[in-house]
Amino acid sequence: MNLAKQNNISIENMSIAGVNCYKVKPAVINKDYKDILIIGVHDGGYINYPGVASTLESVLLASTFGCEVLCVDYRQLPDYPYPHGLNDLVSVWKNITKDKDASNIAMAGSSAGAVLIMAFIHRAKEENLVKPAVLFLGSPAADLSRDTDSVNVNEWVDNVLVSYDEYMGKIAKMYADGLDVKNIRISPY
Template sequence: MQTKQADFLRELYKEWSDRMAANPNMTLADMRSLFDEWEKATLEPEDVTYKTDTIGGVNTVWAYPVGCNKSKVLLYTHGGGFAVGSSSSHRKVAGHVAKALGVSALVIDYRRSPEYPFPAQLEDAVAVYKALLQSGIKAKDISTIGDSAGGNLAVTSVLKFRELGLELPGCVIAFSPWLNMELTGSTLKTNAETDALITPEILQGMIGMFIGEDDSKTRHPLVNPLYADFKVYPPLYINAGGAEALLDDSVRLHERAKEMGVQSTLSVVDGMQHVFPFLAGRAKEADEEIKRIADWYQAL
């Protein structure tokens, strides 16, 4: 039985869904303002400071927990369908994870679609990663991490690093990653009544802004990593909520990665919504999940 505090995220998502339904002609600028309210679900982490920076030509926000190891970095790509979301909406959740792991986090404001379609987001992730390496941070001390569309980028950026011949990061962490651009996941139907935010219609609109009308791109491994080769890939941690429509994406990624020999861990928490770690500091379900990630990270 989930806690009352955990219901905050479902209620926030329902409010967004109602507002979008009431305004079908909502502008992209208004939608970006709406999704920046994501930060409401996350309580401010104690003893974490923030610093704006430009890394590799990309605007970023550092999260520095007091006493953290600054030589270890969580490279955080925010969610929002590649079109919305920002460091403002995600800095607090990144701060909570960084604090639990005892490291720093770097939330990047990658270029968003539709102004900058695929592969601009990956190009920005690569630019930041290269800049971190050039600054002296070791690849093994960098972890890519992200949620939803940012979870996709956390996974696919490593595939791109490998393609470019770069040394790979130490691990990958994906919260409720959105991966399947063909929208064939079974839980899009079976969890349609329990997911308070995600619908195929919303996803289809985001796909159109991200990759345009070329259906062949829905199977491109750097767009849809369910088609990717994971034979050389870092340890992977995936989590998802049992109530969310994109649950099948997490399950299929875990299964594909395991089949190819990746050290993959999947954590599904019953009853929870899309990207439930946003409830960090508010609900024990999120805090317990972040503790599990910290234990996994420390054991690598």
């Protein structure tokens, strides 16, 4: 990945609790963040950026903060609807927090990644798991139904999602896999 090379960031593929992950690490660690780990949960509408492509945001985080980022390459559509991605994130979290204090861990994600983090927090509360010290949530589509002002106001204005009926609605239905898209773990607003 060119951006990683330009910023002197290494990317190492690994498996944690059976989940594909990438350790994204700057050559020089910021001394203020030497004990910090950011768990990166990538964007991509639950269907895009598998494999090493999932590391783009993690490379930016590692470069910006000068700390290690663990990118979770969660299972995605079309083969793995809800709850597979959430289960992957929970499995990695449980494994990491066996040895690392949660007060030194942040979770960061945009879009679908941010929604998975929000769903993770609901699940962590239900299962009485320790929670990350910090959350970075960028533009989460926290309500996958069509009932939100944001979806309706931005219809045909948003140049990525464009139209709920043409993209997001189809992805939401596929991701929910027969469940109500208003389920708190699918739309964790």
